[in-house]
Amino acid sequence: MATSSPTKPVAATGFQYGPLIAGWLIPGLGHFLQRKWIRGTLLLASIGGMFALGIAMQGKLYTSAHDILDMLGLAGDLGSGLFYLVSRQLSLGADTVQITTADYGTRFIVVAGLLNIIAAVDAHNLYTGRKR
Amino acid sequence: MFSPSHFTAVLLFALFASVVFAVTQRSTPSAMLRYGAASFGLFTGSALVLSWLMFLLAR
Numbered sequence: 145m146a147t148s149s150p151t152k153p154v155a156a157t158g159f160q161y162g163p164l165i166a167g168w169l170i171p172g173l174g175h176f177l178q179r180k181w182i183r184g185t186l187l188l189a190s191i192g193g194m195f196a197l198g199i200a201m202q203g204k205l206y207t208s209a210h211d212i213l214d215m216l217g218l219a220g221d222l223g224s225g226l227f228y229l230v231s232r233q234l235s236l237g238a239d240t241v242q243i244t245t246a247d248y249g250t251r252f253i254v255v256a257g258l259l260n261i262i263a264a265v266d267a268h269n270l271y272t273g274r275k276r
Numbered sequence: 277m278f279s280p281s282h283f284t285a286v287l288l289f290a291l292f293a294s295v296v297f298a299v300t301q302r303s304t305p306s307a308m309l310r311y312g313a314a315s316f317g318l319f320t321g322s323a324l325v326l327s328w329l330m331f332l333l334a335r
Contacts, residue, residue, distance in 0.1 A: 183299050186295050186296075186299050187295075187296060187299055187300075189295075190291075190292040190293075190295040190296050191292070191296065193292055194288075194289075194292040194293075197278060197288060200277065200278035201277070201278050201279065201280075202277055243279075244282075245277070245278075245279040245280070248280070248282075248285045251289075252285075252288075252289065255289070255293065256292075259292070259293060259296040262296060262297075262300050263296060263299070263300055265300075266299070266300040275303060276303050
């Protein structure tokens with residue numbers, strides 16, 4: 145009698161960090177590279193939307209690390225990859241937070257970066273076969 | 277400039293974060309849908325409960 149065993153994911157060999165880096169640079173790109181079109185689109189729309197709304201709310205882009213809170217904010221912002229770098233080059237966002245909406249926007253930008261890190265790690269896990 | 281109300285900002289935040297959580301923490305579409313809906317409900321529900329608590333404590 146034939147028994148069916150669960151298929152074990154095939155672990156990727158060689159350089160395994162392509163999807164991780166691609167997903168960090170552009171949200172969803174790590175999933176697109178693995179032909180996970182719907183997942184990638186949802187991630188791009190959610191993270192990109194959150195980042196764009198943060199900028200539209202005049203949120204602050206952290207550019208320096210003078211104290212611990214600035215350092216944490218900068219780390220979160222850097223998670224957005226190219227979105228952060230391009231926005232900083234274009235001088236988008238506000239320099240200082242003066243209204244409540246801008247404070248929401250600053251949080252949106254930081255959380256978009258943190259969510260993008262989760263998404264990039266997910267792309268890496270899909271590539272290595274740890275997740276399907 | 278986009279200036280939503282506090283509650284609209286909560287809803288937008290919950291929506292985007294829930295979608296990312298659902299896609300990254302579950303593998304099948306049905307599980308993603310359930311997880312995303314639960315996550316969205318918990319985000320908005322906890323914001324409402326905490327807001328009422330702070331309102332009552334401040335009185």
